[in-house]
Amino acid sequence: MSTTENTPPFIPFTRPHFNQETIDAVAEVLRSGWVTSGPKLAEFEASLSEYFGGRPVRCFANGTATMKIALQVAGIGPGDEVITTPISWVATSNVILSVGATPVFVDIDPHTRNIDLSKVAAAISPKTRAIMPVYLAGLPVDMDQLYSLAKQYQLRVIEDAAQAFGSQWKGQKIGSIGDLVSFSFQANKNLSTVEGGCLVLNNVDEAKLAEKFRLQGLTRQGMDGMDVDILGGKDNLTDVNAVIGLHQLKQLPAFQSRRTALARQYFDVIRAEMKSAGLDDLHLELPLENFTDSNWHMFQVVLPLEQLNVDRAQVMTELKDLGIGTGVHYPAITGFTLYQKLGYRTDSTPIAQRIGRSILTLPLFPGMADEDIGRIASALTGILKKHRKS
Template identity: 80%
Template sequence: MADTPFIPFTRPSFDQATIDAVGEVLRSGWVTSGPKLAEFESALSDYFGGRPVRCFANGTATMKIALQVAGIGEGDEVITTPISWVATSNVILGVGAKPVFVDIDPITRNLDLAKVAAVVTSKTRAIMPVYLAGLPVNMDELHSLAKQYKLRVIEDAAQAIGSTWKGHKIGSIGDLVSFSFQANKNLSTVEGGCLVFNNLDEAKLAEKLRLQGVTRQGMDGMDVDVLGGKDNLTDVNAVIGLHQLKQLPQFQTKRAELARHYFATLRQEMKTAGLESLNLELPPENFTETNWHMFQVVLPLNQLHVDRAQVMTELKEMGIGTGVHYPAITGFSLYKKLGYQVSATPIAERIGKSILTLPLFPGLTQVNVEFISKSLVAILKKHAK
């Protein structure tokens, strides 16, 4: 085992052509937002069926600007999920609004849309679902809720590039759809993000907001009529994105193959080990609509003598990296101080304590998947009650 290289839970795939293209931008004399950004935004717009697209420095800035474009601020409420990267609710707080957390569906691990209506108030302005591991929520239900209660929909599709709903790419339908291109994502620009709009005026507003609120008028004229920030994406990042976008279908195929292999090997190993009574929860087995951003299991902690941290430590000792995506946001000190209680969303509380992300990235091999599955099942067997 000592000679086997460590398997991280994720690793970005940048080929030589991408590395060469970065070199060209660096040598070109124009390195910040410029022609490559315009080319990347145009390629993304084609990818999303011709909708307006603007890029930003990261997914967090993208979501912040989505909220600003939707006019959400002080006194407003936004309905979201406690099982996400904390960026989701931090940006809601950041614009002065209040995140309202709804419990998750234990199978999809996404916001349970059936629980949304009960928390809508006169202050509710938007709903912000998160597509955990790339799996979308039921878009028909989402948009019918939004219509019924007159809410904006800001999709936190940070993890969902390449996923679809009834065959339509996430981003090609809907209201405001936010993606992240951070290092771990299926399409990475190292750091970055993009927002897909349903309305060109909103795209133009977002473009102003990402660069100090400035509008240019003629060769030397300039005006500032809204308060913007510094959230632009550089040409160095954009050129990486252009290459990644071309490779996205092949990355996707590889991820789906590896996910399929996880289902087969984990089930087989559990059977061989005589652990069929152990409730190791696998992801929803959907090979066409998700982009397989992550492969996450939920550990049967009530049937084990150890906690998740111990399982992760033992996997690490065997050369396997894992991750936690995510503990419930409502359990963080800041959120507790704001009055949230993790026990208010009991499914999120349980899953947040027991979810485990196994390695999944295009450079992983089927042999790796077999080794990871065997190792995990051996640990479960050792600690089963």
Template identity: 60%
Template sequence: MTATLPFLPFSKPSIDEATIAAVGEVLRSGWITSGPKVQAFEAQLSEYFGGRPVRTFNSGTCTMEIALRIAGIGPGDEVITTPISWVATANVIIAVGATPVFADIDPATRNIDLDKLEAAITARTRAIIPVHLSGLPVDMERLYAIAARHKLRVVEDAAQAIGTRWHGQRIGAFGDLVSFSFQANKNITTGEGGCLVLNNADEARLAEKYRLQGVSRSGVDGIDVDLLGGKYNMSDIMAAIGLGQLANIEAITAHRRALARHYFDQFGAGFEAASGAQLPLADFENSNWHLFQIILPDNGPDSRAAFMTEMAAAHNVGTGFHYAPIHLFSMYRARGFGEGMFPCAERIGRLTVTLPMFYSMTPADVERAVAAVKSVLLK
């Protein structure tokens, strides 16, 4: 029916001509690694997050690992997180020598269930990594009340949450350590990359050392290294893209919220009952709508694959799924995890589908995506 229409992907970056020109200027300048553009990007990010210190990195994975190191997390410690996230969220816990502990998710928000999180705290728990999944914030009052009660550090995985708010405050403008990603499908991108929002100047200096081989002093008198760091710095090429993207963040967020509203309008009040599918929580005040996801009806082990295949083959509409449950990956099974441990995460991880959502989408694109979903599910 719609196979002759152009392919509609589930995600697509939008880079304007001014940003492309700015990258060209960086390339012609001869300074393409970390330099004045990185400094400018960090300054603008700091302003965006209410004046808190911000340091940029070459991924939104190393930001979380470095945050854990800054928080003093290491061997013998436990860190609680969600099983529904990109695997990096748990991998960084292992990378610092700590033990990942999972708590199941809330079926409505699909974020970590804070009741189950608190129940998972032991004498060895030292930190929490909550994920603002799809840009929908975790309940920040409850989260930080739990952390304060048990004297835990919080590393927010806000990879998908730039532009997200909690009761009027931007995620990142308050809290503990907050990690953002600028990977290609995020609401703003630097191609790859990320940033870490920190609490004070001492943490910022420590982040700088971790991102550049642990160098604590560099100059005509030589260098000194006083901790084990890595090579995690952002380039000026990436920062030039980020500056162009950050300038449009409010328009990007507003457009995504408008697209999400249109999705709900197009699906209509009777869609869930008729299809057996579940729409996301309709939050238009806090969420940045990084992803628009539905939970499919459970029609067998191959139902999601069949749905995604038909969406592409019959309607030329791309879909994805975010995410497979981390605890069921082979590496985590080898650590003692398995089926049945987190049933809500396992059900949603098996049935979730991501529909198209990106800045250059139009209302007509939403209508096309919804028509395709209804054609597949309401046969």
């Protein structure tokens, strides 16, 4: 959108930040002649391992590969069931299908918008092998309850922590505890390598197995030839991506501090705007206000569509016309055509259906200005007031 003196700049819902030091480091890697997996990848994996308290870490080309390989490392395959949430990027359940297993969807908690762990036990069958929780917008589930369930029913846990890099549970970093933990480094994540991801594993044997799945099942190569003993893929991360990750990791504390400050402003300003506009009775659902555990990857509200004369798409269009970008994260997976064809029903997870129709992601990234929060809150409140049912 072009800007004039009277038109404020467009605010996207997210924007990655790469400083000049990072750009120079990428140029250095390109000049080195070693641009695929090499010394920078090894350095990045070592730095991540240190960040996670010494646990083995392996990086991959994207966060989808990390989840699929986590399932493979855990031995999940045809005939197995994996319990997960219907509110996530569809990759979460797609990877379960890709290894031949069956996703079992459990409805969400309306406050956290994560899987409702109190409903998991009822979904466990003799075929259940694992549970794959998703930490929506960076907020983890109750880890104590999660691992108590896993222990009781002898399940593997594959944490889809794609959005949760930098989040904590009772003062411990997500990834430093637990079973298999998958992170994404896609462009809009709190730590980005443009595309990429990592998997935190339990021991050296799992790490070696993940390496084989990462590169065509290769067990050895060199002067003595090579061998392949499992079916792998081509999911390695390059040194170009890795060096970006190294520099993002250095900046993570500053990024996190800024995200937290912006999220605090959102709560204060939205509430003040709603009160000033006489909209206290409008049921705009803000996120769970938890500044201890969340990394504030996204700030999401749930629109009170039953109290409005417009749908979410119209609200998003009007915000865009005011120079404000928004996102939808996410529609319930069970409503997608693929999953309907597989026999999944939308009425089996009613809370997820409601949230999926109504959730709206507002802009949140470290490069935002303080005044952007007020502008966004004012615009959203004005639209709600204009379209509320009488």
